[in-house]
Amino acid sequence: MTQCSTQHPDTATGAQGRVVVVGSLNMDLVARVPRLPVAGETLAGYTFTQVAGGKGGNQAVAAARLGAGVAMIGCIGRDANGASLRAGLLAEGIDCAALGESASAATGVALIVVDEAGRNSIVIVAGSNGALTPEDIARHEALLGSADVVVCQLETPPETVAAALAAGRRLNKTVILNPAPATGPVPREWLALVDYLIPNEVEAAALTGLPIGSPQEAAAAAAALREQGARNVLITLGAAGILAATEDGTMHLPAPKVTAVDTTAAGDTFIGAFAAELARRSSFDTAVRFAQHAAAISVTRAGAQPSIPTRHEVQAFAV
Template sequence: MQANVVVAGSLNMDLVTRTERLPRPGETVFGQSFTTVHGGKGANQAVAASRLGARVAMLGCVGGDAYGVQLRDGLLADRVDCVAVRTVPDCASGVALITVDACSQNTIVVVPGANGCLAAEDIRAFDHVLQGAQVLVCQLEVPMETVGCVLARGRELGKVVILNPAPVSAPLPGHWYGAIDYLIPNESEAWALSSVPVDSLESAGRAARRLVELGAGKVIVTLGALGALFVSAHRVMHFTAPKVEAVDATAAGDTFVGGFSAALAAGMEEDDAIRFAQVAAALSVTRAGAQPSIPLLRDVQGFKAP
């Protein structure tokens, strides 16, 4: 299988416990339940793109532990090519330790583990995987140097390059912007990258225009229930969000990115690809969990707004 979407990024096992309330420092509380859920922004986006119709390959690292086997098997079950997922024998797989209280407030501790081992050498070793793709997708849960390598190689190969700048803790290197066709931040990420406070549709537009000025080809700011705002050097377009009953927004952003990537790879026009991704993201928030909430292509094609 030759992948038309390649996702370079993280694979994590989410360890989720639910409690009546979050513990105070030094306090022990009893949990009500515990589950393990496949996650990591890279893996989530790869699964979303695959379920939504793309031929997908994942480029990442897992540890030489049971979680690594499970994470790889989970991707394979979703028809994601794992030839470029490297096992690091003496390293633990990435994990996210998540505690959720009765009001849906949470605390999260992410331990990158093997995700921190994804290196520029891996990108070069699997260059043939990149060469066959139409769309390359990155996030920021693996080393920055590695992300920069993927972006630069994608530009050299003439691919459609998408960066979801999450999680963001510092400005992006200036030379990255010219390699990015679509920069897809949420409100807080757009604020962090542009230094423009984002608290409305208008301010999201100002932030996005600043990111275009920095060199990004096109910017799509995802705004949750407010929809998505597309900004390029020549056009601004607001896409309203489909109306659904929200349950859990955990993987909505990743589903949007994966769905948008799959739609572009399928040859959809830009606006139609955004609308397709919005429906996929809307459906994901009607279900609990990260990867378990990601819909299938038939779900999106059969969606009818209430």
Template sequence: MITVLGSMNLDVVARVERYPSHGETKLGKGVEMLAGGKGANQAIACGRLGKDVSLIGCAGRDPFGDRLIHSLQKNGVNSEFVKITERASTGTVLVTVDDTAENTMIVIKGANEMLTTQDIDACIGLIRSSSVLLVQMEVPHEVVLYAMTEARKHGVYIILDPAPAEGVTLDMLGFADLITPNKQETKHFTGIDVTDEASAAAAARQLADAGVKNSIIKMAEQGSLIYADGKCTRVKGIRVEAVDTVGAGDSFAGALAVALDDGATITEAVEFATAVSALKVTRSGAQDGIPTRDELDEFCKSRNLTLYNNRP
């Protein structure tokens, strides 16, 4: 069983030809209001890929919160451990997506900030019975660290998606069994600008010196570099026609947790997660675009991809 600790947000997504310059007004192509949040997205990735998964999070007592809870439930996520608060409105993200499918975001944390260590105490039984705990940084630092500490006591495998990187501290890195920074987050931690396999390997070794056991340096279209057991392994990206990159990293993280929960090796898990996130970016919506297992199998067949879960 997988437990995800993280944020729940309503994504207000505006589509434009190009981003406006400072002070400039641009006409958009359309706007959508979609369920999102890194925690919810990652939990839904696990659910759509067939896993027993629960989310620990917090939403406001408002129509947006109701909508997010419904999205969890319809995608197979246990919402029993989602706290509802009247002290803040549901988290909201203002997203702009341009014609290259790249995005910018403004995050208003809202109810996500209301999650406390006492809420984690109420979920200790869930965490202890999980095989994997997946966390990110859109909820309070002390809550994430406390959950990781408790999970470590009980031998739960901990994956840290260190986004946004500003909330991550070195003590937190030491509690994770695996971290998954992208290029920008890697530079934040190491000062190394990841441009190729060699620079990614240098950054991974620096993270290892800081106490990180295993890392996956995500390099966008260049794929990923895995650092595990003192060795580096490259997993190439899958070339697709991108439509919407919002939630791509979350689908990667959720798929990674799914594969590791299945007993896959880290390399097999990254190959699986790479295929899931590649298919996701060809579809719109941080949650609606996440593929199911059947959709992933069809994608793999069309690309002659062999993954651990569909080997004969």
């Protein structure tokens, strides 16, 4: 991977605290349909849009809009999609000095189908996200050292995720891991490096092998993940809220009541908002509530990054 020549200082006006996101950037190709198709079915859609996405990019944009200074470590392709994604991050005031370019792989894409209830089905083609290496993490250790919070997901190579988690712990940063997409358990040694493990219910079930159909079952899964080494576990349950298992105990936090239009990037919005609040030195309770309000707003809007609210919008929503 080569470095892109564009550099942008962290100039988010009024930003407090700093978040560094290590992760993916995708161009989302979104089709809206009456219902999710079944295997082998051809289904007529209503609309098609192309919007910026990728879990890493979404979480970086969320953290920036919600009050943090943000830097992104990732990799795009040398193509129109990559140029568009980089320009979008820069427009949000995100530091792109560590955003590299692959000379051989196209920018990642996500194929997203959204039904009338706001539920989605997603297929990801990693592309250039697969070119982010542990050597890139080592090269940007000074940037990681400037962070208050380091955020990772699983849309980049496992060895790169492991390097980022280890660097965050070694540098004594608050480390968040969003284990998405998860198809099975992550290495236990990773969990010991994580301050906040934040899966959704599907991911938590994949990590533990336990069924999750209720907050009570989520509490059992969260307890299992803490036993495996994660310090704090937050399982996002969509409209059912959050199940939080921390060093201070376990609690179920219901979600604000809204009418969902599109749940794409709701989890990413939650994580970006939570990271931004932790970077501001907010309490855990304050950070979770703020993140829940941000995610609630996001599901009332279509798209990934277009749905993410600003800090002012969240503050007004919470009144």
